[in-house]
Amino acid sequence: MPDTFELEVTTPERLLIRNQVNEAQIPAANGYLGIGPEHAPLLAELGIGELSYRVGNIRKSLVVAGGFVEVMTDHVRVLADSAEKASEIDVERARAALRRAEERLGSNATVAVDVARALNAAKRAKARLEAAAHR
Amino acid sequence: MPSLIDIRRRIRSVRNTEQITKAMKMVSAAKLRRAQDRVISARPYAASLRKLLQDVAGAVVGGAEDTPKHPLLSRRAEQRIQLVLLTGDRGLAGAFNSNLIKASQSFLAERETLQVELLLLGRKGRDFWRRRTVPITDEYPGIFNKVLYEDAGQIAARLAERFANDEIDAVYLLYNEFKSVIAQNLTLLKILPVEIPERENPIDYIYEQPPEELLKALLPRYVHIAVYQAMLESSAAEHAARMTAMDAASSNAAEVIENLTLYMNRVRQASITREIIEIVSGAAALE
Numbered sequence: 001m002p003d004t005f006e007l008e009v010t011t012p013e014r015l016l017i018r019n020q021v022n023e024a025q026i027p028a029a030n031g032y033l034g035i036g037p038e039h040a041p042l043l044a045e046l047g048i049g050e051l052s053y054r055v056g057n058i059r060k061s062l063v064v065a066g067g068f069v070e071v072m073t074d075h076v077r078v079l080a081d082s083a084e085k086a087s088e089i090d091v092e093r094a095r096a097a098l099r100r101a102e103e104r105l106g107s108n109a110t111v112a113v114d115v116a117r118a119l120n121a122a123k124r125a126k127a128r129l130e131a132a133a134h135r
Numbered sequence: 136m137p138s139l140i141d142i143r144r145r146i147r148s149v150r151n152t153e154q155i156t157k158a159m160k161m162v163s164a165a166k167l168r169r170a171q172d173r174v175i176s177a178r179p180y181a182a183s184l185r186k187l188l189q190d191v192a193g194a195v196v197g198g199a200e201d202t203p204k205h206p207l208l209s210r211r212a213e214q215r216i217q218l219v220l221l222t223g224d225r226g227l228a229g230a231f232n233s234n235l236i237k238a239s240q241s242f243l244a245e246r247e248t249l250q251v252e253l254l255l256l257g258r259k260g261r262d263f264w265r266r267r268t269v270p271i272t273d274e275y276p277g278i279f280n281k282v283l284y285e286d287a288g289q290i291a292a293r294l295a296e297r298f299a300n301d302e303i304d305a306v307y308l309l310y311n312e313f314k315s316v317i318a319q320n321l322t323l324l325k326i327l328p329v330e331i332p333e334r335e336n337p338i339d340y341i342y343e344q345p346p347e348e349l350l351k352a353l354l355p356r357y358v359h360i361a362v363y364q365a366m367l368e369s370s371a372a373e374h375a376a377r378m379t380a381m382d383a384a385s386s387n388a389a390e391v392i393e394n395l396t397l398y399m400n401r402v403r404q405a406s407i408t409r410e411i412i413e414i415v416s417g418a419a420a421l422e
Binding site (some may be wrong): 008010011013014015028029030034040041042043044045052067068070072077079080 | 184
């Protein structure tokens with residue numbers, strides 16, 4: 001049994017990674033998926049959060065938000081609406097975004113759309129900060 | 136016969152034009168490279184999404200002709216058509232814009248009995264169609280200053296909404312596809328209703344969400360990426376067309392300068408010869 005599989009993360013704007021990895025943690029819409037080589041074929045919606053993968057003993061992470069995950073026995077494709085590498089994250093901006101989102105939530109917004117958007121923004125900002133802390 | 140000074144002025148003016156066209160060519164070349172990179176980097180996502188869509192659509196049960204699996208898949212008789220025309224924002228790109236406009240005119244002529252509405256991306260198409268009687272849904276002049284995924288999303292969402300609300304029966308994109316630096320391919324692409332090619336041997340996935348839900352999330356993104364890719368292609372093709380046109384203009388200018396220089400030398404030589412003849416014949420008359 002092979003001990004690696006191909007992990008590919010793409011967004012509409014670019015290809016982030018295409019690498020042989022040993023194991024990956026992917027934030028699906030219904031919770032994290034831990035994926036190793038020879039996983040059964042699976043399709044899921046992608047949530048918002050930190051996607052991490054391991055090559056040998058090195059663990060790296062990305063932040064992804066929205067999209068799809070396709071798991072096959074020999075490869076995993078992540079189609080994200082947006083994604084960035086942990087090393088690219090601007091911590092200051094993420095903090096500011098989190099503050100803004102929390103303010104908006106605190107100011108007892110009444111419009112449902114606004115609440116949903118602020119919640120999403122907060123979730124994204126948190127995921128980015130978490131990923132940045134792990135780098 | 137024009138005087139020497141006139142010819143010199145003419146040469147100087149052509150040389151100025153040549154400098155401008157040369158500069159424009161360089162700018163277009165740089166922009167083209169960037170646009171090409173973006174076209175290429177959007178491809179893996181689009182290809183994967185298409186594959187995924189085939190798999191998921193195959194897994195959704197049911198869906199005969201009369202009950203489509205999703206509103207964006209419903210096929211109706213084409214009575215009301217939305218044509219999305221992607222032109223450039225600027226001219227001086229050879230036949231780039233006029234080819235598109237001509238193609239859109241013949242598209243309309245072929246569908247004279249149907250209702251066609253225009254959605255215009257890019258300033259040149261807007262300028263042309265605004266003075267005519269064809270209904271215009273909306274216009275986005277200046278959108279090609281910077282091709283953004285978000286802009287494409289707005290447009291795609293609008294098209295999808297109108298289609299789902301049964302306001303239109305089909306959506307076509309008309310744009311120039313980037314083929315090579317010297318060739319553009321005029322492309323007419325039907326993006327709605329979404330047509331999903333059959334898949335040979337579908338893979339039996341475990342579905343985290345029901346396939347219906349995934350399909351609902353996939354289809355709008357599919358329309359989105361189709362619009363985005365068309366915008367990228369068009370923008371790359373425009374820069375390529377401008378580069379080629381400016382290259383031709385520069386070499387024309389060089390040729391004109393060469394001819395004028397030759398002519399100027401001949402005029403100068405003629406006047407020298409004339410003076411010599413005058414002196415010689417003057418001297419001969421004295422003898």
